[in-house]
Amino acid sequence: MLRIFSYADEESAFMSHVTRSVSFDAGVQNVVDGILADVAARGDEAVLDYTEKFQGCRPEAFEVSSEEIDTAFAAADPGFRSVLEEAYENIREFHRHEADKSFFYEQGDGVILGQRVTPLERVMLYVPGGKAAYPSSLLMNVAPAKVAGVSEVYVTTPCDAEGKVSEHVLVAAKVAGVDRVFKFGGAQAIAAFAFGTERVPKVDKITGPGNKYVALAKKQVFGHVSIDSIAGPSEVVVIADRTADPEFVVMDMFAQAEHDPDAAAVCITDSVEVAVKVKELAEAMVGKMVRAEVIRQALASNGAVVVTKDMATACEVSNRIAPEHLELHVAEPWSVLPSIRHAGAVFMGSYSCETIGDYFAGPNHTLPTNGTARFFSPLSVRDFVKYTSIISYSAGELRKTGERIAAFADHEGLQAHAEAVRARLRKV
Amino acid sequence: MLRIFSYADEESAFMSHVTRSVSFDAGVQNVVDGILADVAARGDEAVLDYTEKFQGCRPEAFEVSSEEIDTAFAAADPGFRSVLEEAYENIREFHRHEADKSFFYEQGDGVILGQRVTPLERVMLYVPGGKAAYPSSLLMNVAPAKVAGVSEVYVTTPCDAEGKVSEHVLVAAKVAGVDRVFKFGGAQAIAAFAFGTERVPKVDKITGPGNKYVALAKKQVFGHVSIDSIAGPSEVVVIADRTADPEFVVMDMFAQAEHDPDAAAVCITDSVEVAVKVKELAEAMVGKMVRAEVIRQALASNGAVVVTKDMATACEVSNRIAPEHLELHVAEPWSVLPSIRHAGAVFMGSYSCETIGDYFAGPNHTLPTNGTARFFSPLSVRDFVKYTSIISYSAGELRKTGERIAAFADHEGLQAHAEAVRARLRKV
Structure with a gap:
């Protein structure tokens, strides 16, 4: 159900397993x-x-x-x-x-x-x-x-x-x-x-x-x-170090996977021991889940555990995925944060499970999916306002800079732009 | 070349003259x-x-x-x-x-x-x-x-x-x-x-x-x-009261029109005298323009002068158009501003001609066109950053609110979401 990859040996197989297309058929x-x-x-x-x-x-x-x-x-x-x-x-x-x-x-x-x-x-x-x-x-x-x-x-x-x-x-x-x-x-x-x-x-x-x-x-x-941005299936990446609790990791992967057979849940860890425990625990626990069948499908198709040589590489892998949700199940999440470049939301430490963000904490749960956290952002107040520039120029400043502005317009071959300024200059 | 409309008598003819489609053929x-x-x-x-x-x-x-x-x-x-x-x-x-x-x-x-x-x-x-x-x-x-x-x-x-x-x-x-x-x-x-x-x-x-x-x-x-937003042909609306200088109005309309035969330039005024002078002056001056033919085409197809019964109506008409550029050639532009709801950029008073904004003043000249100033904004620093939510929850707060959050997830029928929280509650 959940395959373990070695990033050093299977980088391209892993990346193609977790990369999904954004095209519509x-x-x-x-x-x-x-x-x-x-x-x-x-x-x-x-x-x-x-x-x-x-x-x-x-x-x-x-x-x-x-x-x-x-x-x-x-x-x-x-x-x-x-x-x-x-x-x-x-x-x-x-x-x-x-x-x-x-x-x-x-x-x-x-x-x-x-x-x-x-x-x-x-x-x-x-x-x-x-x-x-x-x-x-x-x-x-x-x-x-x-x-x-x-x-x-x-x-x-x-x-x-x-x-x-x-x-x-x-x-x-x-x-x-x-x-x-x-x-x-x-x-x-x-x-x-x-x-x-x-x-x-x-x-x-x-x-x-x-x-x-x-x-x-x-x-x-x-x-x-x-x-707002175009929503694809939901996804979570969990970066786990040796201090991570495998049960928390598995439950958070399940919570993501139960949404949809297209949902993705990936655990990135520098600990082989954690990787093996996550895989074993996932297989042992999935039967207790109400939506077990959806979870199994999602994890088989879009789930993975990947082992990296160190935490720096783990962060790099996460940045390549640019996940919607990123959980840092690590001892010192604030010291890992500066290495994270692309994520919709970052959940710091073992107690910040995604469910809290989904329902309750306050930040928006509408987040960029499918790698678009490289350039899209969570839904925000900025989505519901518009901005208007205000330009109030004075006669005095026009006298100082007007002819240079007109000359710039001449350089672009836009004579009426230039003459609109000069019409004022003749009258100030 | 430049038709004068009466907004009271020809509202729908005027609006259909100045409204352009956003569709691609x-x-x-x-x-x-x-x-x-x-x-x-x-x-x-x-x-x-x-x-x-x-x-x-x-x-x-x-x-x-x-x-x-x-x-x-x-x-x-x-x-x-x-x-x-x-x-x-x-x-x-x-x-x-x-x-x-x-x-x-x-x-x-x-x-x-x-x-x-x-x-x-x-x-x-x-x-x-x-x-x-x-x-x-x-x-x-x-x-x-x-x-x-x-x-x-x-x-x-x-x-x-x-x-x-x-x-x-x-x-x-x-x-x-x-x-x-x-x-x-x-x-x-x-x-x-x-x-x-x-x-x-x-x-x-x-x-x-x-x-x-x-x-x-x-x-x-x-x-x-x-x-960024999808750019259409450029457009300007000039709101002019009886204090406006018709030469400035005309030159600014020309500056817009010279871009492209699809460019639009509309003067909205509560003064019949200004309307007539703008029309006459435009016809008298266009021959002196290097790009006269483009200007003539643009003004004939997408140009207009419209007379409203008062300044409040002039602002309403401008809001219906939601222009990319709005110039306020009025005695007290700052007292008109609160009546303006939709515009990409507002140029305050007779000396704030659009050319200054196009080249020099500082605000961005990439502005929402074609009525999209209702919801789009000038290009900005916000276009070149992304935002990431940060959620750091504590064991203490989880103890207080965790069960209620889990119950919320149960209400949405998402058991794994709920159990991800309860797995923590059992261990804190």
Whole structure:
């Protein structure tokens, strides 16, 4: 189920085992392009047709009413409600630290330069349906939008054949103060909110995870709206030294693997002993897991234990993978951190298990997957604001620098640019 | 050439005149998909084949040598060199204000939460060729990458039939300290740097303007690499009150229009007198412009003067357009600013002409076009860094909150997530 590699001897076999493609196949591409074009052309009717086809329901109401949301909230287990509320407050607290401020400064003779930060007006957060209807995803997407000051925060999540949506998602929507909850899923939902239809408002940004149809639809509508990064299957790398507890390592790999047969879980260690124990323990414990079959598939296809000659090499291997989640099960995680160059989130030490970050600690759990932590970032308040440059030039400074600026424009062969400056120079 | 609309009477005619589509036609799509697939499959040979086809040259050297760059710099007009240097220092100064800091804070019993900001490692900045070979674009793309701390900053710009690239671009590359200058253009250049070839290194991010083939290629490789926003034709909105100088308004509209027949320039005013003067002056002055034909085409297709009943409505109209550049030719620009919700850059008052921002002031001139200022932002230092969450949980805090976190995971039906926490609880 879990193969042990020697990095020194099997580097390329290991790397090709853990590297996954980011491409979409032509079949998915055709389906998504068809749905996008159809929703753009036929609007609500197309959205309803696809919802009937994929969800088995043609809902009359596009939205969950506020009464339904209140009812779900009132009926929910009080313990669940209170942990959601506590988690949401932690998430908001973290994201408040991220918020950028507008700034300005003065330069030269009366010049003011600055940057203004303003919230997006309307955003849509996609929450997957079915078994993956995660209230935590809702909290993680809504919190940065709310901290940013977005005035209209919508959620959409696919309904079931009776037109109902997950009650857990509704409870989370209430906790997070979502403005409207829609009942659609799939590429048709992405299209509706990207283009706008008669009854679905066009939004400025679409965020949230989804299957490959949703992911590709988001990529295709990029430019019509903003999107967050494109989510692939989830992944964890655990760097373990000889002090690591193999049970913690195995359980965290299981927690990742239970999401999806495409999920990946890799343990990198400089200790052969730890490697062997992790493999043995994984085989011994998997039978106790509710989602044992998914875990077995994920670990066989995308799981690995790799042994490196030292911790420096372990960090290098992790950097090559650029994992979404990186756990440092090492004696001194803060002294390892400077060697880590690419990771969505780093979990420091044996008690920082990923589950805490997934639900509760505060940092966002929407993280760059599939090696994109080289260049993408966790979902943040920055995703829900836009920046505007402010340039206030003075007559005095124009008199000093104007002719040189005009000459620069002449060098680019743009005479009207130059003359726009000189028209002022003649009058100041 | 320049039509005057009444917003009260012709709102929808005006809005449809100034609204442009963001779609790519199927012909462009097919060409770009073909080039991307070919470069992914055949690497350098494909890049050379397309360069021969489109530039008429099959360069032996992929890069401009540092000797060529030094020669171009030495041969350049000293005045041009010094204005480039001064502009570059202004641009860097502005972008230093943007740089985000890593942060951490402590919470509860020994918990540390934080966010680490680290530069991207390798980026490629596309500089268009031909008449649009703008050294200012190079400075504007390189400065935020350098301020961010990117260690390898590459530029690519299409060569001519002799295998040469613009000397102005080389001078700017020297001023900005670009690490390597490549000679390729078009979708084939985007593909080469997104996928990597034998002789072209894969990068983490691609930025910079380009024609529709370049823009679509960037969109298609999004996910393989990060990109900046997708650039459309440039546009300016001038809000003018009765105190505006019509000559300044007209010259700034010309400066925008001379870029491209697809460029847009719109004057919004609450003064019929200003509207009429702008139209008359534009017709009287266009003949003096070197690029008169481009200006005429752009203003006829995408230019307009629109009269609103008051300044509040003028701001509303501007917000509907969400322009790339917004100039406030009004008596009190700072009192108008709070009514502006969407713009890439705002130029305050009659002396803040766009040319100054294009070349010299400091804020980035790579701005969101085509109404995307609703959700996209100017190119910034934030484009050249990535963020990593840091979660350091303690045994003490885990003892307090662990069981509630595990119960949350149970609610999502993820047993291994819950048991990963409980495995720790049994041992702390």
